[in-house]
Amino acid sequence: MDAGALMSFLAVDLLLVCVPGADWAYVIAAGLRGRSVLxxxxxxxxxYALHTVLATAGLAVLVAGSPGLLTALTVAGAGYLVWLGWGVLRRPAAPAAATEDARHRGSRVFLRGATISGLNPKGLLLYLSILPQFLTLRGAHLPVPAQTATLGLLHMACCAVVYLSVGALSRALLSARPAAARAVTRTSGAAMLGIGAFLLVERLATL
Structure with missing residues (x-):
């Protein structure tokens, strides 16, 4: 693997990470409801660290080759997104209303984030369909598992930078505008619910 391959992967990965989706919706909703963006x-x-470990160990290929397991992961992740999005729509609290107990919710916010990305089959497919194109199979100084881990860590770094920026900007711009914050929170909830429903329909339609 050379510097050119790393830069090419970085460009493609940043483009994908910058496309709004369930991750964006969750970060924005967490920030605007007074919860820790970090x-x-x-x-x-x-x-995504879980996806990296699976891909490095070769287990991601096993999951992709098992329609039943992939369907189970898709249904679980999509169902969780629908449930979380519905909860946000029901209680679109303004930032000031939720700030007091934000510290006590840190672990729950962390676990929800890990569940969203960990159960998201789109993340697994990213590692299966895009990442392998940047691996050097012959004549490389690093073995394939090490290359996979390197690209996975690069993806995780891109996610951290982009999502922290999104969360910080949304909170800074909307913290003094409760009505706008509630509207954006509702939009984020609707996005999570819609993405979850789409994943459910897409997967069940293939059965």
């Missing part, structure tokens, strides 16, 4: 992002990155 805990939310740490949880999301931890979920």
């Amino acid at each position: 805990s939310a992002v740490a949880g999301l990155v931890c979920g």
Whole structure:
């Protein structure tokens, strides 16, 4: 693996990470509801660490080759997104209303983030369909598992930088605007619910 391959992967990965999705929606919702953006992002990155470990160990290929297991993961992740999005829509609290007990919710915010990215089959497919294209199979100084781990860590770093920026900017711009914050929170909840429903329909339609 050379510097050119790393830079190419970085460019593609940043483009994908910068496309809003369930991760963005969760970070924005967590920040605007007075919860720790750092805990939310740490949880999301931890979920992708699981994908990195699976890909490095070769287990990701096994999951992709097992339709039943992949369907179970998809249904579990999509169902969790629907449940979480519905909860956000029901209680779109403004930042000031939720700040007092934000410290006590850090672990729960972390676990939710890890669940969202850890159960997201799209993350697994990212490691299966895109990452392998940047691996050097012959004549490389690093073995394939080490290359996979390197690219996985690079993806995790991209996620951390982008999501922390998104969370910080959303909180800074909307913390003094309760009505706008509630509207954005509702939009984030609707995005999570919609993405979850789409994943459910997409997977069940293939059965």
